[in-house]
Amino acid sequence: MFRRILAVGDVHGEADGLERLWKKIAFDDERDLLVFLGDYIDRGTAPVRALQFVQRQVEKYRNVHALMGNHEAMMLSYIDAYGLGRTIMGHFDLWLANGGRITRKQLAALPKAEAESLTAFVRSRPISFRTSHAGEDILFVHAGVNPAAEDCREDMLWIREKFFAGYHGSTLVVVGHTPTQMLRRGGAAVPLFLPNNIIACDTGAYLPGGRISCVDTAHYLRLRAGGHALTAGERASCYMQAERG
8 A cells, every 4th residue: 555645736847846746746656656637738838848757757657647737738739730840820720729839849959859759758647547535436537537438538638627626426526727826716726626526636736826636536535534534734734735936
């Protein structure tokens, strides 16, 4: 049994914050499991460096996993349609309109072999990862699941309201994608432990005051097994954060 089962929320090009968070995590491949929840690229100032950092950890540690996010999926769709070497003048593209321009520019500036290696890494990312802890099933996925069609790939990358309002399953679902500041208007940039068996880990790394968060789901489940409502201090003990920049 793993000591810690960790989930890292959306990074969105904030490579410096990701590297600081990694030092705080002090990952131990013999005792820990860690899942990056996707959206490593776009919006921030160093999307390629952030993606390269994630790739290095996945290749170095057998118990580090990295999922596909909707921004990685948009990137692949763009590359498959247009490649990286040319600008699509006057063409509206979903990826470019959602922070992809800086990622495209930085990828195109890499030596061809490096760009192809990163693209292949992204293409090989799974949509979800499952594990369990003390008899509790845990599903890690970028956006969530559709309660009416839980194996829908598109929903796992993109869903928002239908998941948060409609999911009431017995599996703990751990997600990024939707910043917690948007789930709780005016709320702090902290992970949310929702009563319908959801942990929301995206704390808006690219937003003003945003952070990158790492949640220890195993610690959360151990606390929850006590049968009482978690205090603010207990919730805070379940995660680590690093500010962007």
